[in-house]
Amino acid sequence: MATVEECRAALDKLVEQFHGISQEDRAKHVVERRLACHISDIGVTFFGRLHRGGLDPFKEVPPEDGRPAEVKLTLKSEDLISMVNGELDMARALFGGRVKIDASLGDLLRLRKLL
Template sequence: MATVEECRAALDKLVEQFDGISREDRAKHVVERRLACHISDLGVTFFGRIHRTGLDPFKEVPPEDGRPAEVKLTLKSGDLISMVNGELDMGRALFGGRVKIDASLGDLLRLRKLL
């Protein structure tokens, strides 16, 4: 089990990796969405926002507007770190029950293109 700090560092790395996606791909596949990433074994949730110009840094406090996230991920801390480091494939984790995603079908298809 990883720590909250290690999960925060992994999410920061994910933000950096997202910056490496081409502007063309982001323009095709990204629409603005609020994100929630719940780390089940730590009982902590990180909140972020994805948009065409990037992925905002994740925070442990919900957005001030109080609107719920459109894309919600639930996973264990070690799985988060393994996925961000490229050691665990998102598709395999999803179909193996290690990651749960609550999002519309359209959002799932768009995100799949980016992962």
Template sequence: MASVEECRAALVKLVAQFDEIDAADRARHVVERTVSCRVSDLGVTFYGRLHHDGLDPFVEDPPANGKQPDVRLTIGSDDLVALVEGELDLARALLGGRVKIDASFGDLLRLRRLL
């Protein structure tokens, strides 16, 4: 099981990977959304925001407005690290039940194009 620090580092790397996506692609596929990433085996949830300029750094404090995030990801700590490192395919992880994404169908299609 990966630690909270390893998960935090993986999310920092994910933010950096989103920064590398071509600005035109982001403009075409990104709609501003709030995001949560619940690491199921550690009992911790990280919160961020996806927008045209990229992905804001994840924090452990929920949004002050109290609203549910638009996109909710649930994943185990080892799978989060493996996914960000490119060792785990998102589609296979979804089909295998290792990752759960709760989002609108449109958001799922947009995210698929970016990941």
């Protein structure tokens, strides 16, 4: 089991990686969405925002507007770190039950093109 700090570092790395996606691809596949990433084994949820300009840093505090996240991920800390480091494929993790995503079908299809 990873620590909260290790999960936060992995999410920071994910934000950096997302900024490496071309603006053209982001313009084609990204719409503004609020994100929640629940780390089930340590009981922490991180909140972020995806938009055409990039991916905002994740925080442990829900957004002030009180609106729920449109995309919710649930996974274990070690799986988060493995996915961000490229050691665990998101599709395999999803189909293997290691990651749960609660999002609309349209959002899932758009995210698939970015991951």
